[in-house]
Amino acid sequence: MASEAFRAAIPALRQSYQQSDFAEIxxxxxxxxxxxTLRELEELFHHQSHRREVHIEQSGGTPRRFNTLARDVIAQGSSVIPAVFASPAMRAALEEIVGEKVLPVPYEPEQYIATRLHETSDVHGWHWDDYTWALVWIFKMPDEGHGGSLEYVKDVPWEPENPRVEEYVATGPVIRRHPAAGSAYLLKAGSALHRVSPLSCAAERMMVCFSFASTTDLEDERSHESIQALF
Incomplete structure (x- = not known):
């Protein structure tokens, strides 16, 4: 399950990922x-989403302000999203980009989730992911001047007991990307400190995030306090 445009772009995506740990598809x-799929998500967000306004200790107390859809809600209400996650062809395409084995994450609640930022000051604050890769499918995106951009610092370690978020952001460099609706992006999210920048007005950013694991990820025990607090 990968569009012809996606397949044709793989050489350029591989180069982008090698340079920046990021590739926009x-x-x-x-x-x-x-x-x-957008219609499915709009229906689910209208009837079954939950509002979260919390600070996450494991990432230095950074804020989360958004609406969420949990994995099981999506699995019951969408035909496409579970199929994308389970698709061997999709994982094979991702492997061509990253140059190593891409595996489904074993922890079901983190396989795929959805968020919607739509109120002024909504934000998905600085954090790391539990697993190596995030594949983020963008359904709605505000104008670039209104926030909702991906910002990240690559190649920084996550130490939950001492996350040092302010230090890493100050040292940088902070890379900013503003992917278009209809696109997806692949981020090496386990080693990139990243956030979705705050909305400066009542705009809308809607996305689905798929998580994928490396072989090394599966060798270690993972804790999931952050995802449990949000979804």
């Missing part, structure tokens, strides 16, 4: 698949 899915 244009036209991630065909238009009809994108729009049908």
């Amino acid at each position: 244009p036209a991630f899915m065909p238009d009809d698949v994108f729009h049908s």
Whole structure:
């Protein structure tokens, strides 16, 4: 399950990932698949989402202000999103980009989740992911001047007992990307301190995040306090 545009872009995506631990995938899915999935998500957010306004201790007390959909809610309400996560062809395409084995994460609640930022000051604050890769499918995106951008610092370790977020952000460099609706991006999120920048007005950012693991990830025990607090 990968669009022809995605397949054709793999050499350029590989180069981008090698340089920056990030690759934006244009036209991630065909238009009809994108729009049908967007309708599913809008329905789920309208009826089954939960509002979260919390600070997460494991990432230095950084804020979360958004609406969420948990993995099981999405699994019951969407036909496409679970299929994307389970697709061997999708993982094979990702492996061509990153140059190593890409595996489904074993912890079900983190396999795929969705968030919606839509109120002024909504933010997904600085954090690291529990597993190596995040594949983020963008369904709605505000204008760049209104926030909602991905910001990240690559190649920094996560130490939950001493996360040093302010130090890493101050040292930088902070890389900023503003992917388009309909695209997806792949981020080496386990070793990149990253956030979604605050909305400066009542705009909308809606996305689905798929998590994938490296072989090394599966050799270690992982804790999941952050995801449990949010979803």
